[in-house]
Each structure stands twice: as C-alpha cells, then as structure tokens.
Amino acid sequence: MPSAPDLSAYRIAVEPYYRPVGDEIAVFEAAWRHRLPVMLKGPTGCGKTRFVEYMAWRLGRPLITVAAHEDMTAADLAGRFLLTPEGTVWHDGPLTQAVRHGAICYLDEIVEARQDTTVVIHPLTDARRMLPLEKRNELIPAHADFQLVISYNPGYQSAVKDLKESTKQRFVAIDFDYPAPALEAEIVMREAGADLALARTLVAIAACSRNLRGQGLDEGASTRMLIHTGRLAAGGVSLEAAVHAGIVLPITDDADVRQALGSAISACLV
C-alpha cells in the first residue's frame, strides 16, 4: 500500500489575501458542500488562482495544483511505476494523491492539456467519483473531501483548442473578470504596496488596454500585471518606465499598437 497520507505540505497555513468581488465565495461553498466540480472561467491574472488558495484555506483543505500543458499525459496526473533498488514502486500522481486523501485538486489552464488526458477526470466528475488506475488495475473511490477545480480562459477559445462539450458540462462554473476599478485599485494598493493615486492610475491604464481587446490586443493588462508594475513603481522606478516594462512591452510586439497604447497611457499619467 502507498505510504501514509501526508498532505501537510499542501495545507495553507496563513490566510491568503482575497478580496471578494461578487458572490463567488457563497457559490463555491455551496458547490463544495455537494462536492461538485467547479470551473473558474476568466481572463489571465484576474485572481482565479488566488481565489482557490483562499477557498482551500477557508475550508481547511490541502490544495494540490497542477499546471496543465501540451505534453501532459494521463500518467503525469494519475501516477506511474518508478524503479527503486528494491523493485518497481507505484507512485501516485498529484490527482491520485488528492483523490485518495481528500484534497482540492486545481487543474490550471486545463485547455492546454490534450483531450485524451482530460478525459481521465471524467469518472471523477460525475456520480461515480472514481479514479480508475489502469496500470495498477485499481479503482480508487474519491475521498469524501476530494474536490476538483479547473480554470479555463475563454479568451483563448478557438475551434482548435477548446474543451470537449462532455468535459465542460460536468462543472459548475464561476465567472471571473477583472474587478471593478475601485476594487481593483484596492487590490493593487494592498498587493503592490502602492498608494491610492498610483493604484488608480494603473487601473485607468488597464481599462484603456482592455478596451483594445480584439482591436490590436488579444488580452488587456491583467490585475497581475498592474501589481507587478505597481511594485516596480513603488520601488523607485519612474512610473513611465515601470509602465513600459510592466505593461507595454510584455503585452504586444506590434509597433503600431505600442504607439497607440503609449498615447493612451500618456493621457492617464499626470
């Protein structure tokens, strides 16, 4: 049998800072009560990861996070045999660990994974709540406290990369977007150590860039970007330079878009 469950490393000891934006906490708690799988939809850097961390802390559950990527196989999630001097030993993958011992498993950017990998979660996310381990010939019933959470950025959605309908329809969804200006400024102040004026300016710049979504930019500046930029500026870099390094350069390579974004930013700066 596998070694004794020790998920203490995955426990979140200190309350993560999370500023609620709507009724997301109530919805998540309701889903948790019924152990319904949850899908967090929203653009990059808007607080999805932070929210899951906060909920794991609040519910007192360990949190196992897996960042999905193209090359991820089912074995990377479920586990595989490894060799030791004594012989072959089965090693639980992160998903299996969570299933056995009752953690919240957070699959970040699930669309990135290939569809044949994604289907591993299907039996876990319907009435069965089981994880079949083919290699070991084992069927693990999920721990009573196991919950699956995935994140999903609809902005990337395209005919080529999208979740299968049968995957999508297994989840309760919570919609995330960038917080309203006042809230977002509050978050930036707190996370970047910025003053109110700086935070407001950054939020105004973000609003401009978000207006260019689909008109030059694939995505506007995220809350995460504002925090990074705020840290640079609060740390003594001039605001122009911080905005250039933290927002303009990362967000686009197109010279015309940079020019236009630069004009908009200059209008935001005192």
Add this chain to the structure above:
Amino acid sequence: MSELLDRATPALDRLGRLMEARATLAARFEETRASLARRHGAPALEPWAAGTLALVDVNAGAGVLLAFWRASLELAPRLDPDDLAAMAHGAAALCREAGSAATVAALDAFAGLEPRLTGAEGRAMWWRALARLGQVTPDCVELVAAQAHRLVVPGHAMEFEGFIEAGLRATGRDRARRRAFFALEDPLALTLLARIGAGPGFDEMEAELRMVLAALWDTRPELQPLPPAGPDMPRRVNIAGPVLRLPAVFPGMEGEGARRLYLAATLHAGAHLHFGNPRFPVRKFRPVQIALATLVEDARIEALAMRRFPGLRRLWGAYHVATPEDGPTVAALLRRVARGLFDPAYADPDALVGKAQTLFRAARDRIEDPAMSLDIGTRLANDVGQRRIRFDALGHVAEPAYRDDGLGIWDFSEIDPEVSDDVQMMVEAARPTPQEADDAAPQDGPPGEAPEPVGRARPARGPDEGVIVAAYPEWDAGAGIERADWTSVREMPAAAGEVRPLLRALERAAALRGRVARLVKAAKVGRAARLKRQAEGHDLDIDAVIEAAIATRAGEMPDLRVFRSSARLQRDLAVLVLVDVSHSTRERLADGASVLDVERLAVAMLAEALEKLGDDFALLAFASSGRGDVRVTPVKSFAEPYDAAALARLAGLQAGLSTRLGAALRHAGAQIARVRAFRKLVLVLTDGEPSDIDVAAGDLVQDARRVVLQLRAQGIDTFGVTLDPAGVGSAPAIFGKTNAMPVRRVEDLPERLSELYFRLARR
C-alpha cells in the same frame, strides 16, 4: 552646306549670325549676350549659345527665346552658363511636347522658383516633370506653371514630380477632371498639395487614432478623411453624428508635430462624443453667440475629460498659446477666452477672459450639463456685443487647431429668419464642401459619364485585351457529349487598384482577423506530433524506460526504444482560391459595400492567414462572356509572394460579365495540378449560379459538377463557398453536399471562408 548649319562653327557665332537676320530679336539677344559675356567671359558662353540653338531647332518661336533670355539674365548671378544651357535644353524638350505658350510660362515660373529647386537635380526634375506632363496632356502645362509657387514647396521641391505623376494617374483620360486637377480645383489635388511637406496624414494616422479612441473613450466611430477646402484654408475636424471627419492632412505640419495634432484633435472629438453631443437648436442665436457657446462647450467636455485622463492637459495645453500681444481682433480675443477656460491659472488683462473664467468656475456643479455652455456662452456674447467690435462670421475658424469646427453640437434645422443670413454664412464658411461627397464614392461604383479610368484591370471590357492561354472541353448535357476545345480561356492582366478601402475594411474586421490569427497560431503550433517509444529523441519516455527496466529484471529482452521526440507534422498543402467577379457581384449591400468588396475582404483575410501559415496558394478571379471569352485574372500565382502588389491587384478587381464556372474550374485545376503538394484544394467563392450568355444555366451546373468529379479523381478537392440567402442554390449539386458551404448573409462570408479553410486544413 550653309555655314549656319555647320556644327563645326562655334555655336555663338552661328547664333549671332542667325539673330542678325531677326529684327525683333537681335537687340534683346545682343543685350543678353553682352551681359553674360561681361559676367562669365565670351568663351564660356558656348554652351549657353548651343542651348539657345536647341530652342531654335524645335521651332520654339520668338516668345520662347525672349523668355529664355529673360530667365538667363535673371538667373545669371546664381547659375553659370552650363546651368543656363541645361535650362534651354529642358525648355526645348518641353516645347516639343507642349508648344511655345506652355514653354514660356514654364520658363517664367522657373526663373522665379529656381532658388527653391536647390541644385542641378532639382532643376532637372522641374523640366522632366513638365515634359512628362506635356507628353500626356499639353494643355495642363500652363495651368501648372501658373500654380508653381504653390507646388514647389521650399525644402520639398522634389515632391513636385510626385504630384504631377499622381495627378496623371488619378485623372486618367478624363480631360475635364485633369484640367481641374492641375488648376488645383479638384479635392484630390488639394489634398495632395497639402501633403507636400506635411505628414503623417490621415492615412498614416488612421489606425493609431482608431485604437486610441477605443482605448480612452471606448468608442469606435467611423473615421473619414476630409480634403482641404482650398489652398491656404485651414481645416478642422467635423463631427457628423457618429462619424468623425478629420483633415486628410494638416498643411505645414510634419512628423511628431503632425502626429500630436491628430491625437489632440481626435481625442477632443472623442470627448465630445463621450460626454454628450447636445445639438443645441440654433433658432435665434447670432454667430457670435454660437461661437462663444461652442468655446464653452469645448472647455466643458475637456474639463471632464481631464478629470479622467489628466495627461490630456499636457497634450491640449501645448496649443493654448494665445496672448494679449496677438492683436485686438475678436478672433484673437476668443483664442484668449479659450485659453482662460482651459487653464484656470491663466490671467489675462481683458475682463472678458476673467469673466469667462469666473462664470465657468461657478458652474462647476453643473459641469455634466451641456446647458451651462449655452448660458455662459450667451452672456459672454452680450459683453462682446456691447463693445461694438466686429465678429467676422465668414472668416471664423475654430481655434486652437485641434478643436473641431463646432458645427456638430448645433442643430441648424430651425433658424430664425432674423439671424439666418449671418448664421448661414458662418456655417457655409466652416462646412465641408458638398463636392467632397463624390470623391468619397466607392472606387468601383458606376463612374457615370466619366470615361474609363486608365491603368485598371477591367476584366469586363475590351475583348482585344488579354491573351488566350488555354482551351478546354465542355460537357453538353443536352446532347450527352463532351465537346472538345469548346471554351477558350483568356488571361487578363491584373492591374493595381486603390488599396485603401480594402485596408480599411481589413482594419474594421479587426476582431475577426484576431480570431483568424489565433487559428493560424494554433494550426502552426498544434501540428507538432509527439512521438513516443522512439529509438532516439530529446527526452526519455518514462513509461517506456520503466517497462524496459522491468523487462531487464525479469530476464526478458527489453525494447530499447525508450525516447520521446516531437516532430513537426509537415503541412504539405496547396490551395487555389477562385473568385467569381461576374456582374452580379456589383450588387450593393445595405452599408454601401458591394458583394465584390466583401469577397475581396474575405480573400484578403484568408490570404493573410495562408501567408502566415506558409501554405502555398494562388488567387484567381474569373468571369465570362460566352464560350470564346472566359476570362481569368491572376491576382497571385503559386510562385509569387503575397505582397503589396498582390494586394493592389486584389483591390483592382472589377465586376462584370457572367459565370462560366466549369471552364474556370478546369483552368484552376490545370494550374494547381502543376504544383507539388500532398493535398490540393480549390476553393470557389461565388455569389450564385453558373450562367453565361450562350448556354442554359442547367447545362453549366452539370458541366461544373463533372469538372469537380474529374478533379477529385486527380486528387484535387473542390469546395464551394456560395452566397445563397435563400438556401436553394445549386452549390450542393455542383460541389456535393459536404463540399458546399452556402452562406446566408454576405457579411458572414469572410468568417465562413476562413473557417472552412481551417476545417479542411486540419484533416
């Protein structure tokens, strides 16, 4: 042989003897010769004399010789005899094309402008440009000479030649338009003139302005260029409902200065749109009241805008530079009022400015309400009225230059007769002239009585154009036989069209383009295949390694293919897009675009994607007029790059004639058959049924079906994207159910075409 014609005799001697015989000229010649000789010494005059003889040789006439000597004397302090000779040779060449009167005018203008032409290169350019003009349209040379002081701009003289060239190209064979152009009476001519020594202009700025408006004001108004009103007349932005019309160019503004002015003007107009465009009814207001209320309204929306975007104060503030030193006119005073309203810290000795500032400050609480502008504006106007200084309604221009003309906030539908003359005058002075509407007409609209433009591809006319490149059989359904060599295909040379409307359409479709770009990205990266259990690779295949180790320990033969690698799946695909440009594609949609416009946009978007993907592709347009005259216009062949020239050819496609689909398909098939690719696709873009003047439509459907099947047997897949609002077309009968994609709404065409391609390319 006469000594006069003997080339061995020095030119000066020959010329001297020649002139002795001409009573009218002798004195002036001698005078000029003597003066030049004093300056340069007689021996140096040889080339100058040769130049004069060149004029004599072309029968230039006395007037030209006199003009040349006049110019020689005038320019002698600056030019040496060699340069003067060059002038004579230039004039002689012009004279041969355009005659004496034009040459006299050109010489006189040259004498006046020479310093601006800066050097031998500039002078040569002048004569070259005029000779070229004279060659095409001799009657316009004098017109140009008369306007030369406008056209040869100090520091930008070389742009003169470009102006002439552009005029010739734009006006084609339309004599009246040509004369209007070179007399600087044509809007396009004025625009191009304003561009000399100025820029970037509207065309270069449009994309950026569109983005900045979206970013700051979250608004996406239609932007249109406004040609200059006349030489030396300032232009202002005009707001017409949701349409912003911006000067095509700000004359005299160059580089960063021009860019900032466009930004300032556009963001000011954007603020009007954002904070409410009130449409004050004019009724009884007098021009001065209108002008002042407009000023206050400008200040109101700017104050609101700067609350939100403090950096705009820097942008706009740079233009508020009026001071009491500017003079005592009402116009100057209004500029100071504008400055005072913009900048509360500005202090002006005139009480009107202070009063404006006080009233404006007191209205702070109602700043969201446009009515305050009317209140304050009328009170200020009363003060101006009491001073009995004249307000020049006709000459009134909004200041500073970034402000709009102010007409957008007024409703002129009800004007009290008492004030109507004055107001009318003011409006007329500011209003964009009506003739500009014509200029904005879509490029392929029916040109009315105007003759055919030159240099455009017109697959629709002139059977003597083009070359017959192939003959194909056709299926005669009635007789049940295939008739050999029944159709001839003529390749029509494609010519460049105006790309701007197409570029604009592409820009407007930014959202869709973004989606297509993502598909491209995905199609590129998504094609990497992961290969497991390889004999070599960059990574261990952990599962294979473990199995191998287990096998080793169990004493079995391990499988040594324990690596992972990835390989890019080779995309090996060629596609030919066949575009129907038959008469029916002229049909206009609600927004004024024609079906052909939409087809062009669809093809341009797909081409963009194909180019990025690196797929081999060709673009071919077709139309027909009977079996002997099936016309194909190659926009881009397989070997060619998709570049600006290809885009211009796409833009230059013209609609006309019928749709003999089968013949066009055979030709497309023959072309793609020659390309080496694993997969070959022909995509047909058509707006309806096959038809032609000499055959029943049903027969053409059957013929086309036959070609599709034959191509499939050759490994070429054919797909039809057809505009079919009613969903009753014969596309399924031609292409087969799965290969036909009827499009219900023309507007959806670009999206459907790209979608179809990505669906096909993935298989």
